[in-house]
Structures are given as C-alpha cells and as structure tokens.
Amino acid sequence: MANSAAVLSMYDEPMWESIRAHDWHLQQCDDCSEWRYPPGPCCPKCLSPRSTWRPLSGRGEIASWVVFHRQYFDNWPPPYNVVAVKLAEGPLVISNLTGPEPEGSWIGRPVEVAYGTDAAGTLLPQMRLAE
Amino acid sequence: MTARDLARVGAVIGVGESDYVGDHARVRAGEKPADSYGYAADAFRAALADAGIGRDEIDGLIVGPTLAYERTGEILGINPRWGGQADAMLAVIEACMAIRSGLAEVVALVYGNDQRSAAIQYGGPEAMGGNMFLSYVYHAPWGFTSQGALYAMMFRRFGELTGCTERDLGEVAVAQRHAASLNPHALMRKPITIEDYMAARYICEPLRLFDYCLINDGGVVLIIAEAERARKMARKAPVLIHGVGRSDLNRGATSLEPRLLEFYRPAQEACAAQVYAMAGVGPEDMSALQIYDSFSCHVPFALEGYGYCRPGDVGRFMREDGIGLGGRIPVNTGGGHLSESYMQGWAHQVEAVRQVRGECGARQVAARGAGDSRFVHYNSDVAGKAVSIIYGS
Numbered sequence: 005m006a007n008s009a010a011v012l013s014m015y016d017e018p019m020w021e022s023i024r025a026h027d028w029h030l031q032q033c034d035d036c037s038e039w040r041y042p043p044g045p046c047c048p049k050c051l052s053p054r055s056t057w058r059p060l061s062g063r064g065e066i067a068s069w070v071v072f073h074r075q076y077f078d079n080w081p082p083p084y085n086v087v088a089v090k091l092a093e094g095p096l097v098i099s100n101l102t103g104p105e106p107e108g109s110w111i112g113r114p115v116e117v118a119y120g121t122d123a124a125g126t127l128l129p130q131m132r133l134a135e
Numbered sequence: 136m137t138a139r140d141l142a143r144v145g146a147v148i149g150v151g152e153s154d155y156v157g158d159h160a161r162v163r164a165g166e167k168p169a170d171s172y173g174y175a176a177d178a179f180r181a182a183l184a185d186a187g188i189g190r191d192e193i194d195g196l197i198v199g200p201t202l203a204y205e206r207t208g209e210i211l212g213i214n215p216r217w218g219g220q221a222d223a224m225l226a227v228i229e230a231c232m233a234i235r236s237g238l239a240e241v242v243a244l245v246y247g248n249d250q251r252s253a254a255i256q257y258g259g260p261e262a263m264g265g266n267m268f269l270s271y272v273y274h275a276p277w278g279f280t281s282q283g284a285l286y287a288m289m290f291r292r293f294g295e296l297t298g299c300t301e302r303d304l305g306e307v308a309v310a311q312r313h314a315a316s317l318n319p320h321a322l323m324r325k326p327i328t329i330e331d332y333m334a335a336r337y338i339c340e341p342l343r344l345f346d347y348c349l350i351n352d353g354g355v356v357l358i359i360a361e362a363e364r365a366r367k368m369a370r371k372a373p374v375l376i377h378g379v380g381r382s383d384l385n386r387g388a389t390s391l392e393p394r395l396l397e398f399y400r401p402a403q404e405a406c407a408a409q410v411y412a413m414a415g416v417g418p419e420d421m422s423a424l425q426i427y428d429s430f431s432c433h434v435p436f437a438l439e440g441y442g443y444c445r446p447g448d449v450g451r452f453m454r455e456d457g458i459g460l461g462g463r464i465p466v467n468t469g470g471g472h473l474s475e476s477y478m479q480g481w482a483h484q485v486e487a488v489r490q491v492r493g494e495c496g497a498r499q500v501a502a503r504g505a506g507d508s509r510f511v512h513y514n515s516d517v518a519g520k521a522v523s524i525i526y527g528s
C-alpha cells in the first residue's frame with residue numbers, strides 16, 4: 005500500500021497552493037462566469053481560455069455520502085466518510101465531513117469548508133455541518 | 136438525425152470462453168495457467184469450433200483493451216484486412232459498422248485478461264483505468280478511490296431519492312447467484328439469501344461484499360459475420376444483432392455530476408430510443424436482460440433508464456416483479472460479473488447469444504417474441520458511456 009496522492013496537472017497546482025493557504029480558490033470564467041472543477045485549460049461551457057482564480061464562499065450542501073470500511077491507502081485507515089458537496093458557486097466536489105454527523109439522511113445538509121488533514125498530516129479542504 | 140441502420144447487418148456465428156472454473160482454481164493454488172494472450176487463444180479455439188469455420192475465413196480483428204492489437208494477431212495467426220481495439224460493447228458495434236461498410240465480412244472479437252494472477256488493483260495508489268478516467272484517481276486525496284466507491288456514492292443518493300433500500304438492492308446479488316448456481320461456467324455457485332446478503336460486511340457503505348464483482352482471469356471470443364454469409368457458413372443458427380445504441384455523458388464527468396445528479400439517465404434514455412427504434416422491439420419483447428454489473432447497482436439504474444420499470448419504482452419492481460429466472464425480466468442469467476466471471480462485459484455477450492440459441496439448459500429463458508423467437512438486450516453504462524445491443528433469433 006501507499007499514501008494517496010493528488011493529481012497535479014499544471015492547472016491543479018494553483019488550487020493546491022490556495023488550499024495550503026487555507027483559502028480554497030477555483031477558476032471562474034472571465035467570459036461567462038462559470039466556475040470550473042476540476043481546474044482545466046478552458047471553460048467547458050463557453051470554451052473561453054480566459055479565467056481568474058477566485059476564493060470560494062466555502063458553503064455548500066451534501067449531495068451524497070459513503071463510509072469506507074476497507075483500506076486502500078496507508079493515510080486513510082477505515083472507517084472514514086466521504087461526501088459529495090454541491091458548492092454554492094455550482095461545482096460538485098468530493099470531501100470528508102468532520103465533526104458531528106447528522107442523524108438520518110445527510111443529503112441536503114448545509115456544510116462549510118473546514119481545513120483538516122489526513123492521517124499523514126496532509127492538509128485538505130474538508131467540510132463541517134453549518135447552521 | 137437517426138443512426139443509419141445497422142439492424143440485422145451482422146450475426147454472431149461463434150462464441151468461445153476460456154475455462155473460468157478450472158483456471159481460477161489453479162490461480163488460487165498459486166499457478167499461472169496463462170497470460171492475457173493465452174486465455175484469448177483458448178477462447179479463440181473454442182469460438183472457431185463453435186462456429187464450425189476455419190481461421191482463414193476471418194478478415195477482421197478487434198482486440199480488447201487489455202491486449203495489444205499486433206501481438207494478438209501474431210499469436211492467433213490472423214492477417215486481417217481491417218482491425219482495431221475496443222471494449223466489449225463497442226467491439227460489437229464496430230464489427231457491424233465494418234461489415235456494413237464492406238471493410239470486413241467475418242470479424243473476430245478477442246479478449247483476454249490475467250487481472251487476477253497479475254494482481255491488478257482497481258482502487259488505491261495504482262488504481263486501474265486512471266489514465267482513461269480522471270474520476271478514478273482525482274479524489275484520492277480525500278480517500279475516495281475504487282470504482283465501487285463511485286457506485287456506492289451514486290446508489291446512496293439514488294436510494295435516498297427513490298426509496299430503493301439496501302435490502303431491495305440485495306435482490307440483484309441473490310438473483311444472479313441463483314442463476315450462476317445453474318451455470319457450470321460460473322465461479323460463484325453457492326446460492327445466497329437476502330439474509331446472507333444483509334449479513335455480509337460493507338466494503339464502501341452502502342455497498343456490501345456481494346455488491347462487488349469478482350476478479351478472475353479469462354478470455355472470451357465472439358465471431359461476427361455478415362448476416363447472409365452467416366447463414367451459409369455457420370454450424371449453428373446465427374444470432375442476429377437487431378440493433379445497437381450509444382450515448383455518452385462526458386460533461387462534468389470528473390466532478391461526478393452526470394453520475395450523482397442524473398444517474399446517467401439522459402444517456403440511457405437516448406441510447407434506449409436508438410436501440411429500440413433500430414431493432415423494432417422494446418422492453419416487453421425481451422426474454423432476458425444482460426447488464427454490465429461491476430457493481431449490483433448498475434441493475435436498478437438500467438431497469439429504470441431502459442424502460443423496464445417506472446422511474447422511482449425499481450425497489451418494488453425488483454422485490455415483487457422479480458429480476459431472477461422466472462421473474463418479470465430475468466437479469467444476468469449466467470450470473471454476471473458478480474457471480475459468473477468478470478470479463479468486463481465480454482461474457483455477457485456470450486450469455487446473450489447462448490440464451491437466444493436456447494443452449495442454456497436449466498437457466499434457459501422462455502421465448503417472448505413472435506413464433507419461437509427470443510430477444511436478449513445487453514446494456515452498459517460504464518463511466519457514463521451508455522451502450523446497448525439487442526440480440527435475437
């Protein structure tokens with residue numbers, strides 16, 4: 005086994021830099037204002053190559069969740085959860101819910117970004133329940 | 136625009152498989168019976184014998200994604216006038232396209248995979264397929280890996296929205312295991328109950344052990360010929376390819392939007408419209424349904440997406456109307472990836488052909504078409520690429 009690793013294309017590097025600064029940024033299209041995830045060379049909506057890295061509000065709601073019971077990475081001993089979160093800006097992202105967990109269904113629960121780490125200490129944008 | 140008609144252009148004249156059961160026993164005992172090419176060669180010899188033709192009749196060659204094209208042709212001694220590489224479902228469609236265009240008349244579709252003995256990993260740091268599908272590796276920093284987890288995330292939301300429960304999902308594993316118990320080529324033949332299913336451990340909750348496909352070595356070959364020539368040359372009655380369909384969802388694929396927010400439904404519906412129109416038959420005419428099932432939940436998604444039950448009703452449909460042999464629509468009648476053999480969709484084509492021919496013994500499905508004709512529908516939705524094929528007499 006080994007630790008998990010991020011995919012680091014030339015477009016991903018600025019995102020991870022912003023995460024290390026506890027201020028998660030994504031690209032926003034200069035021409036149609038669409039937010040882009042994952043980072044990439046042009047806007048899938050209008051094909052414009054022009055974009056600006058902007059900070060996210062950090063707010064969203066849970067679209068789905070799972071709990072891993074099998075180990076695939078050294079830095080992720082089970083059990084642990086993974087959530088899909090629809091960000092207020094539009095993109096759907098994958099993260100982990102930290103802190104208290106909801107009773108019953110998690111779907112539709114509002115969350116906000118809470119920076120945390122995996123078992124190896126790598127910083128990640130994770131989520132916690134919001135008011 | 137509709138697809139130019141590929142209906143009844145090609146027919147399957149021969150099918151062959153490696154010895155899944157015998158080879159699996161040897162692999163588990165620490166042996167290496169063959170590599171991917173060796174399994175492919177086993178299946179090729181079997182397919183030629185099934186068709187009753189000689190190798191020199193073949194003028195087209197398509198190899199699966201795990202085989203190198205040239206080396207496969209070299210090992211099997213085939214110099215075709217047309218060839219290529221494709222997964223199981225696209226190989227069938229491309230063979231029909233080549234035949235329709237006159238580029239080939241008798242096409243061998245060849246697959247071999249030593250994934251078990253070669254210890255291929257589908258999750259974790261060396262996840263297979265990450266070079267083709269970014270979603271398979273992109274979310275690893277959050278511990279999110281393996282295609283099973285992607286389907287667990289998808290089924291969780293689907294179940295919450297439609298009321299399809301984990302227990303309802305268990306119908307898939309139970310029905311397919313029962314079918315496998317009647318299939319001498321299947322690896323997992325011990326019947327299970329819903330209680331066995333519910334008692335099994337979670338791998339990625341809400342999916343359990345029995346929701347995951349097995350991993351084994353093997354090879355599969357189909358021989359598809361131009362329909363007129365098929366009637367003259369084949370030892371057995373040819374199985375016609377009555378229609379094909381395809382529709383892809385690539386937008387938002389890595390962020391999982393079409394998977395989690397649409398359950399690939401738009402692709403399935405577009406694919407269904409194309410394949411039913413081309414074949415001139417619909418869900419009510421099918422004797423059986425073969426579904427690409429790396430994970431059990433492919434089945435409920437497909438049942439709704441291809442019009443076998445009302446949207447939102449699949450939990451009740453599987454529980455009450457039934458998807459096993461004798462049910463409303465028998466699904467994966469050989470046991471599928473969950474219980475027969477994980478041949479990445481290739482063995483499903485073989486099972487469809489054998490069901491149309493009426494060769495399936497204790498697991499044989501009944502005719503529903505006019506006269507004694509049988510139709511079997513295959514479909515897949517791997518990573519949002521919806522593909523359908525309808526086989527029939």
Ligand SMILES: [Zn+2]
Nearest residue numbers: 033036047050
């Ligand atoms: Zn744009």
